[in-house]
Amino acid sequence: MSAGARAKGRWLRAYAVTYLIFLYAPVLLLPLFAFNNSAVVAFPLKGFTTRHFSVLWNTPVLHEAVFNSLYVGLSTAMLSTILGICAARASARFDFPGKKPIIGFIMLPLVLPEIIVAVALLVVLVQLGLKLSLWTVVLGHVLVCTPFSYAILNSAFLNLDRSLEEASLDLGETRLGTFFRVTLPLVAPGVIASLLIAFTISLDEFIIAFFLTGTEPTLPVYIWGQLRFVAKLPSVMALGFILLILSLALLFAAEFFRRRSERQTGGQGGFL
Amino acid sequence: MNTANGERRAIVDIDRVAKSFGDVQALRGVSAQIGEGEFFSLLGPSGCGKTTLLRLIAGFDEPDSGQIRIDGQPTAGVPANLRPTNMVFQSYAIFPHLNVAQNVAYGLRRLKLGREETRRRVDEALAMVDLAGYGERGSSALSGGQRQRVALARALVLRPKVLLLDEPLSALDKKLREQMQVELRRLQRAVGITFVLVTHDQDEALIMSDRIAVMFDGEIAQLASPETLYRRPVSRRVASFIGVMNFFDATVKGVSGGKVEIDIAGLGQVEIPQAQAPGGAAAGRRGRLASASARKC
Numbered sequence A: 001m002s003a004g005a006r007a008k009g010r011w012l013r014a015y016a017v018t019y020l021i022f023l024y025a026p027v028l029l030l031p032l033f034a035f036n037n038s039a040v041v042a043f044p045l046k047g048f049t050t051r052h053f054s055v056l057w058n059t060p061v062l063h064e065a066v067f068n069s070l071y072v073g074l075s076t077a078m079l080s081t082i083l084g085i086c087a088a089r090a091s092a093r094f095d096f097p098g099k100k101p102i103i104g105f106i107m108l109p110l111v112l113p114e115i116i117v118a119v120a121l122l123v124v125l126v127q128l129g130l131k132l133s134l135w136t137v138v139l140g141h142v143l144v145c146t147p148f149s150y151a152i153l154n155s156a157f158l159n160l161d162r163s164l165e166e167a168s169l170d171l172g173e174t175r176l177g178t179f180f181r182v183t184l185p186l187v188a189p190g191v192i193a194s195l196l197i198a199f200t201i202s203l204d205e206f207i208i209a210f211f212l213t214g215t216e217p218t219l220p221v222y223i224w225g226q227l228r229f230v231a232k233l234p235s236v237m238a239l240g241f242i243l244l245i246l247s248l249a250l251l252f253a254a255e256f257f258r259r260r261s262e263r264q265t266g267g268q269g270g271f272l
Numbered sequence B: 001m002n003t004a005n006g007e008r009r010a011i012v013d014i015d016r017v018a019k020s021f022g023d024v025q026a027l028r029g030v031s032a033q034i035g036e037g038e039f040f041s042l043l044g045p046s047g048c049g050k051t052t053l054l055r056l057i058a059g060f061d062e063p064d065s066g067q068i069r070i071d072g073q074p075t076a077g078v079p080a081n082l083r084p085t086n087m088v089f090q091s092y093a094i095f096p097h098l099n100v101a102q103n104v105a106y107g108l109r110r111l112k113l114g115r116e117e118t119r120r121r122v123d124e125a126l127a128m129v130d131l132a133g134y135g136e137r138g139s140s141a142l143s144g145g146q147r148q149r150v151a152l153a154r155a156l157v158l159r160p161k162v163l164l165l166d167e168p169l170s171a172l173d174k175k176l177r178e179q180m181q182v183e184l185r186r187l188q189r190a191v192g193i194t195f196v197l198v199t200h201d202q203d204e205a206l207i208m209s210d211r212i213a214v215m216f217d218g219e220i221a222q223l224a225s226p227e228t229l230y231r232r233p234v235s236r237r238v239a240s241f242i243g244v245m246n247f248f249d250a251t252v253k254g255v256s257g258g259k260v261e262i263d264i265a266g267l268g269q270v271e272i273p274q275a276q277a278p279g280g281a282a283a284g285r286r287g288r289l290a291s292a293s294a295r296k297c
Ligand SMILES: Nc1ncnc2c1ncn2[C@@H]1O[C@H](COP(=O)(O)OP(=O)(O)O)[C@@H](O)[C@H]1O
Pocket: B021, B022, B024, B025, B026, B044, B045, B046, B047, B048, B049, B050, B051, B052, B053
């Protein structure tokens, strides 16, 4: 390696480190202020406390928001995974007219600005005369989560050796029986990964939830509401910290299952 | 013609079957009758349509034209799960999420035999392929040879009318392959089920089969016993595919009393029985004589 290339490598590393610090420093502030014994979020730190967490424990409205988010998250995870299974199975096994554009439309919400999706959905729902509720939020979330479910499940289905399904048919099992006895067990890790990812995305999604929610706020919408009150900031930090840990745990679990799915079906390549 | 197999009833009747994939004509009107209890091989170079024909018999694909009868029944429109055939896949297709016994028992579930009977038949099938006591093994812990035996047991336990084997030995090393050739033949004799074996290995086909269909480019070039194929290949292409051969350029001098007298360049005059001469031998014709054992007389 020439001296020039070495210097270039050094600069690149410095750039990457700086970039990562800017990216993650705010996240690191969360635990700092979550445990900081002070009513204001500001330096210098004032010592250790867990009282911001007990405030959370004593706020019933917050618990309702948590329940709403779980409700929306679980429903979204189930629905987008079921839709993802159907789409992935179809596109991995069959060629049909219009396959490319159809898959394109499934993936489109991934690149559409969420605010546009949210406003468009709101207009349609109002025009249809539907009342906004948790289910309208679920609808919006399914729209943005299905591309992720599809992407994960598609690779699971593509990695699945086709002769396994043929062997099952050959041994006398019906198509439906084959799906439940061979296909589904083999893509199960992919299904679990899809459930976890969709749940995580739904849990912290704000814009769509904000537009489509009725009188029942999800957790991010509730947190946004609290930001107006300076006194609530430390407890919001505490809440944020809990959510951060939870999301990370969910993502690691999802990645674990996704890798297992790859090992089981013999594929390779990374997603996260 | 020495391809007749008069004493055997046809269990698979392939009648002018053609199949194309887009522009590729994989099969161009193939006809053959496979006898009950026969060890039948489809032999040919890679890409000649062997697997395609096997998949048509199994029911994974439907022919574009022509028909296949199994045990007298037309198969058009009958899905793979309702055909009395079972297949040993080239990749073996062992279910990775099931153990050995569960793999073997897979197809028995539909028969609703009850726990004891199922168990008995699984044990019997495993013993038949020398895997007694392997039932609780995970399928990922098996060697190539063992996977192949599990695939065999899984198919044979259902007592199919026809067992289809797609290059079952090609993934094994030479020593194991030779051992399995003998074993497969013994197994076929023991169970009396019709075996249809796909292979591109001429020695394998010659050693194991009752009859062999040699295929090139989606057509059967010759269908005969190993002996006949070896001694009397119908064309130079078949001959060179079957194995080491001597080719002689020869001119027919005369035909008389069941003997053909030919003049081989560099060897002189030779008399051969008419039965061994290529069809249509007449005085003055020039041709090539292929022989594994040419004697000067
Ligand atoms: N599903 C398929 N789609 C397209 N072409 C195919 C398909 N299956 C087989 N072919 C083609 O048909 C021809 C015969 O294939 P195959 O029956 O697999 O040959 P073999 O088993 O003798 O090697 C080949 O040219 C192959 O490329």
